[in-house]
Every structure is written in C-alpha cells, then in structure tokens.
Amino acid sequence: MIEIKKVAFKRGENQIFTSLSARIKPGEAVLLSGANGVGKTTLLQLIGGVLRVQSGEILINGRNVEDLSIKEQASIRSVAPQRRNFSLAYTVEQVIKFVPRKLKVENTDFIIDTLGLRTLLHKKVTELSGGEQERVSLALAFCQRADYYLLDEPFSAQDSKSIKDIIKVIKSLKKADKGVLVISHNQEALTQYFDREIKLS
Numbered sequence: 001m002i003e004i005k006k007v008a009f010k011r012g013e014n015q016i017f018t019s020l021s022a023r024i025k026p027g028e029a030v031l032l033s034g035a036n037g038v039g040k041t042t043l044l045q046l047i048g049g050v051l052r053v054q055s056g057e058i059l060i061n062g063r064n065v066e067d068l069s070i071k072e073q074a075s076i077r078s079v080a081p082q083r084r085n086f087s088l089a090y091t092v093e094q095v096i097k098f099v100p101r102k103l104k105v106e107n108t109d110f111i112i113d114t115l116g117l118r119t120l121l122h123k124k125v126t127e128l129s130g131g132e133q134e135r136v137s138l139a140l141a142f143c144q145r146a147d148y149y150l151l152d153e154p155f156s157a158q159d160s161k162s163i164k165d166i167i168k169v170i171k172s173l174k175k176a177d178k179g180v181l182v183i184s185h186n187q188e189a190l191t192q193y194f195d196r197e198i199k200l201s
C-alpha cells in the first residue's frame with residue numbers, strides 16, 4: 001500500500017499541501033485530479049522520491065520512501081513522467097530495451113501491441129508524433145515490473161481509441177494486483193474507468 005500521511009509541502013512561498021492524506025492499495029486504479037498548478041505532479045514526485053516531504057510521511061509497503069535505495073524504488077514503483085523528452089534518435093525497440101532485464105515484465109508483447117506500437121518498433125522516437133512518443137513513454141513505464149505505477153497525464157496527447165487502449169493495460173495491471181495512480185486534469189470522461197478519485201484543490 002502507498003500511504004500518504006499528513007504531508008505538507010511548500011515550493012518557495014507557495015504552500016502546496018498543508019496536511020494531505022491518501023492511500024493507494026494493490027489492485028486499485030486511482031485517478032488524481034485537480035486544476036492546473038494544484039500540485040498533482042508535485043505529489044507524484046513526492047511518492048516517487050524525487051522530492052522530500054517537509055512534514056508528514058509517505059510509506060510504500062510499510063517503508064518510508066526516503067529510506068528506499070534507488071534500486072529498491074525501481075522495483076516498487078514505475079513512473080511515467082508528464083513529459084519525457086526523447087532527444088536521442090533511438091528506435092522504439094531500443095528505448096523499450098532500456099528497462100533492465102531483471103526489472104522487465106514478461107508481457108512486453110501485450111503492452112507493445114495494446115498501445116499500438118508494433119508497427120513503430122523500428123522507427124526513431126524523435127520522428128514520432130507527440131501522441132506516439134507519449135505511448136512509448138508509457139510502454140517504458142509499463143514494461144518495468146513494479147508494485148505501483150504512477151502515470152502523470154498519460155492521456156494528454158491521446159485520442160479516444162488510444163485512451164481506451166491505455167485503460168486496457170491499466171486493467172491488466174489491476175488484475176495482477178498492482179496499484180495504479182493516474183494524474184489527469186481533464187477527468188470527467190475518465191472517472192468511469194477508475195475505482196476512486198482523489199481530487200486536489
């Protein structure tokens with residue numbers, strides 16, 4: 001379980017959270033919504049161990065995220081950041097091979113096929129559309145074996161078909177008892193696909 005306990009966090013003069021508490025359990029998909037600038041990405045970075053809480057704590061599987069080594073973090077949570085910039089001309093296939101073998105899931109074919117990346121495997125990521133690059137970024141996150149998947153605005157450049165394809169992968173993760181946290185600022189049409197919504201304001 002991911003447990004966010006009375007977390008406070010301030011960025012400069014901007015008090016983003018004063019006492020935020022929330023939980024994400026194995027096997028559930030949770031939508032994290034709220035207006036632009038409210039702190040969704042910040043919360044994901046706190047859970048992901050990129051930022052440190054200023055008070056309160058975040059536990060994953062009973063352990064404080066700040067006590068986890070980078071290796072331990074990688075096996076516990078997989079993150080798809082809001083914008084992953086592909087600046088090097090690797091092919092999609094090469095990018096997916098970035099996931100270390102030890103951490104790689106067995107069903108990479110299912111992920112590649114479901115996200116519509118099969119025909120793009122030999123194309124350079126730098127030559128793909130924004131939506132295609134976003135799906136490569138998601139594939140990279142999904143191909144990493146972890147207990148929790150944290151996806152920051154995974155639908156921002158997707159059409160309705162691709163959104164459904166991504167939801168299909170999320171459903172398969174739920175079945176495998178993984179916890180999934182998905183950020184979206186444009187949530188109304190999406191709530192039906194999730195078990196619960198955490199609204200930040």
Ligand SMILES: Nc1ncnc2c1ncn2[C@@H]1O[C@H](COP(=O)(O)OP(=O)(O)O)[C@@H](O)[C@H]1O
Pocket residue numbers: 011012014016034035036037038039040041042043
């Ligand atoms: N690196 C940063 N340094 C200072 N302030 C930041 C930084 N990143 C984001 N912020 C501010 O923190 C607030 C929350 O940002 P963010 O978590 O990215 O919001 P969201 O993802 O909900 O749109 C915003 O007011 C934003 O301007």
Ligand SMILES: [Mg+2]
Pocket residue numbers: 040041042082152
């Ligand atoms: Mg954001």
